[in-house]
Amino acid sequence: MHKSLWIALTAVFAALHATLYFLTPPLLWRNWAIYLEPLEGIILGPTAGFYAALTGSLIGRTIKPTDPTLFIFGVIAEPLGVLICGLLTKGKWHTALPIYTIALAAYFAHPLGQTFPLWTIVDTLIAFALIYPAARIGKWITEPNIKRLAVALLLISFIGIATDALVRIFLFIPGGLHTLFTTEPELVYTIFVTGAIDSFIEDALVVIVSFTVGLPLLIALQKIQGFKYPLT
Numbered sequence: 001m002h003k004s005l006w007i008a009l010t011a012v013f014a015a016l017h018a019t020l021y022f023l024t025p026p027l028l029w030r031n032w033a034i035y036l037e038p039l040e041g042i043i044l045g046p047t048a049g050f051y052a053a054l055t056g057s058l059i060g061r062t063i064k065p066t067d068p069t070l071f072i073f074g075v076i077a078e079p080l081g082v083l084i085c086g087l088l089t090k091g092k093w094h095t096a097l098p099i100y101t102i103a104l105a106a107y108f109a110h111p112l113g114q115t116f117p118l119w120t121i122v123d124t125l126i127a128f129a130l131i132y133p134a135a136r137i138g139k140w141i142t143e144p145n146i147k148r149l150a151v152a153l154l155l156i157s158f159i160g161i162a163t164d165a166l167v168r169i170f171l172f173i174p175g176g177l178h179t180l181f182t183t184e185p186e187l188v189y190t191i192f193v194t195g196a197i198d199s200f201i202e203d204a205l206v207v208i209v210s211f212t213v214g215l216p217l218l219i220a221l222q223k224i225q226g227f228k229y230p231l232t
Contacts, residue, residue: 017056041085045230
């Protein structure tokens with residue numbers, strides 16, 4: 001029964017992930033599926049959440065094709081953002097921390113990363129510092145205490161969406177995908193700085209949506225007899 005439940009919910013979240021991708025206006029750097037990432041990780045857990053996000057992002061971009069470069073950004077960043085949310089919910093900081101360490105080290109080792117303003121990645125640096133404390137209170141996400149639940153939800157949501165941004169940064173700079181847009185350093189700088197501003201706005205929106213939508217949803221799930229999250 002438990003296995004059937006998490007398979008069914010994985011399919012549901014994958015469908016929601018793809019649907020939000022379809023509904024996204026063309027002007028955003030990321031897509032509306034990012035608003036689902038924290039709940040995917042928290043409710044489904046790291047394993048099922050990762051597969052739901054990966055499946056949903058692949059289905060969405062297969063049905064509604066996008067630029068191959070943007071395809072790579074989405075199908076890698078979105079599942080990893082969900083994975084981190086799931087890991088923090090389970091208290092597994094020792095698994096989440098190396099992902100940040102490797103990505104940030106690669107960024108600062110790259111020539112462009114050494115010249116870009118530090119403020120452009122400040123959200124990922126703050127998230128890096130919050131990984132351990134967020135994992136330590138990750139169990140609060142399943143508690144009936146609304147204040148504790150809210151704190152854990154906000155922290156995990158912020159780190160999850162910052163992870164999505166970090167993965168995109170890693171792919172864009174150390175991963176070399178910026179060369180597919182332009183080889184002019186000035187244009188790369190403009191794209192990166194503009195994207196950073198958009199990313200900060202999207203980070204804030206994800207946290208707000210998680211609080212306003214996710215908090216009552218998790219409270220409702222706690223009242224369902226026999227249902228416990230994260231599922232995996």
